[in-house]
Amino acid sequence: MTTPDPLSQVFSALSDPTRRSILGRLANTELTVSELAEPYDMSLPAITKHLKVLENARLISRGKTAQYRPCKLEAEPLKKADDWISTYRRFWEESFDRLDDYLQTLQAEGPQKGKQNGKSK
């Protein structure tokens, strides 16, 4: 169970609409677990799991006040995601000129030879 790299964790956390919705609501204010859970048609433990995913991706942090564990948005990791995506911004911004300048930096992440779940049987 190799822990995935942070950027993968962030993108993975964002790949669920409930979690994105949760982040959206936390942008305005901190909220407790029950408050967060209220609008969704799922059990409290399901919300707890979603929060755990967001917490592991560092997208939220938790406080502790009496029996409440308020959740706070930590948007910092989104900057990394934004940085990654922004490399491709030129593709939808019609500035297809000066292609060559990016050819190196685009491969910053590079090939992952052997780094992948290397279960070579």
Added chain:
Amino acid sequence: MTTPDPLSQVFSALSDPTRRSILGRLANTELTVSELAEPYDMSLPAITKHLKVLENARLISRGKTAQYRPCKLEAEPLKKADDWISTYRRFWEESFDRLDDYLQTLQAEGPQKGKQNGKSK
């Protein structure tokens, strides 16, 4: 098997380092499946699957030339992802509530815990 919403599909596709690497290489040029597969330590069918995920998320399109199925980057769905993330940009940008953020950090961490971010200002 309800098909997830497009944005979730995009984020999910981006949550794997091999797939991000593939997109990065396709930013430079179109590539065939075998060409794409070459740097990675996994089988061709595994690559085929990754390409299917990217294709379903509309992040690539496929051509057909002889027995080759060249892959082409279609970065446009990334714009949707970028739009979503950009809502949070204020959280990591200079202009946003720097002082208030700083005070809360002090209160939360205490005096001697000079943690993580050196973004003093």
Added chain:
DNA sequence: AGCATATTTAACCATATGGTTAAATACAAA
């Protein structure tokens, strides 16, 4: 036709994900 190359499909496997219900834990208030 027959062989080689490129790619996909099928079947399988292990682990991850996203949900459930029931029980446990943590704290507050009587």
Added chain:
DNA sequence: TTTGTATTTAACCATATGGTTAAATATGCT
């Protein structure tokens, strides 16, 4: 100490994901 509220953990389930190997398919070349 008991009770109520907030939250998490445990156990379970179905499906998804990411990989494998072996076989099938598609096309080009002699």
